Amino acid sequence: MRLSILDQVPLTEHTPTPADAIASGLHLAQEGEALGYHRIWYAEHHHSASFASPAPEIMTALALERTKRIRVGTGGILLPLYPVQKVVEVMSMLTQAHGDRVDTGVGRAALNDPDYGEKIAHLVHGLGSLHEPTPGEPPGRVWVLGAGGSTAPLAGGLGSGYVHGHFFVPHGGEAAMAAYRAAAEPEHMPHTVLAVRAIAAETSERAQQLADAMLLWRARKDLGNDGPIPSADTTAEHVWSEQERTxxxxxxxxxxxxxxxxxYTELAALADAHGADEVMINTLTSDPADRHASYRLLAERFAV
Known part of the structure; x- marks a missing residue:
């Protein structure tokens, strides 16, 4: 099973400025390549106090310049915000400059776009002729990101890859991936990726401390208090409100x-239940050292 990285370029107590977060994200691309990860993608967030990447295509370009083997891409460009032709031209330039290791992942988050399906079809057509597919990859390197399941058959019918955001909605992925595969033509080489939020540490106690910090951040965000990822020390000293605990x-x-x-056991079981060809791991920690250690430990365990 392939193992990949989804980086949201987090702002944290340890990387409080966008410059810090971007530098950490680019360093992660180099470390991910050295560890044997298959790809690293960068997410898109706007007006966020938690994440520092409003332009994943720029992060992709910067990471491509700093790496040689790992696939790099967008996970994903929020397609409702842009003309399709602009996305095709930008990603085409990256492919022309860096060869056949550029991925174009697109999504819509909560944005409504009645032309979304037509835009993806245009994107697949525009990028599909750029290069020949390699084994295990869909033609054109276009990927559709989903969480609710409605885009899965669309991706299958258009011949793109499909990524299910388990970390966003941890249920319904099995049905979505089945619908994707049912709609896909064999010649399109259907390929599924399961995006999961995970953290590994030398001990389960330390891993839970880091997970608690992620949960405190997420609980605060749900309650309208968007902000940087807190450290494990800050989380340990925090007095949780009942709303936060809920x-x-x-x-x-x-x-x-x-x-x-x-x-490893939980990821392998999830991948098997979903029929996923690949697992993409998203890890949010305040200290980049904890994040890099987690990716290293998992790379060693998965023997990537």
């Missing part, structure tokens, strides 16, 4: 935390 309990289902063996 939100954290609900969000805990979307995080896998433990030793490398424990995380």
């Amino acid at each position: 939100r954290a309990k609900a969000r805990a289902k979307a995080i896998i935390a433990g030793t490398p063996d424990q995380v």
Whole structure:
């Protein structure tokens, strides 16, 4: 099973400025390549106090310049915000400059766009002729991101890859991936990726401390207090409100935390249940050292 990275370029107590967060994200691309990860993608967020990447295509370009082998891409460009032709031209330039390791992942988040399906079709057509597909990859390197399941058959019918955001909605992925595969033509080489939020540490206790910090951040965000990812020390000293505990309990289902063996077992089971060809791991920690350690431990356990 392939293992990949989804980086949201988080703002944290340890990386409080966008410059800090961007530098950490680019360093992660280099470390991910050295560890043997298949790809790294950068997410898109606007007006966020938690994340520092409003332009994933720029992060992709910067990471491509700093790496040689790992696939790099957008996870994803919010397609409702842009003319399709602009996305085609930008991603085409990156492919022309860096060859056949550029991925174009697109999504719509909560944005409504009645022309979304037509835009993806245009995107697949515009990028599909740029290069020949390699084994296990869909033609054109276009990927559709989804969480509710409605875009899965659309992706299958158009011949793109499909990524299910388990970390966003930790249920319904099995049905979505089945619908994608049912709609896909064999010649399109259907390929599914499961995006999961996970953290590994040397001990389960340390992993839970780091997971608690993620949950405190997420609970605060749900309650309207968007901000940087807190450190494990800050979280340990925090007096949780009842509302925060309720939100954290609900969000805990979307995080896998433990030793490398424990995380491996859960990820492998999730991948098997979904029929996923690849698992893309998203890890949010305040200290980049904890994040890099988690990716290293999992790379070693998965023997990527």
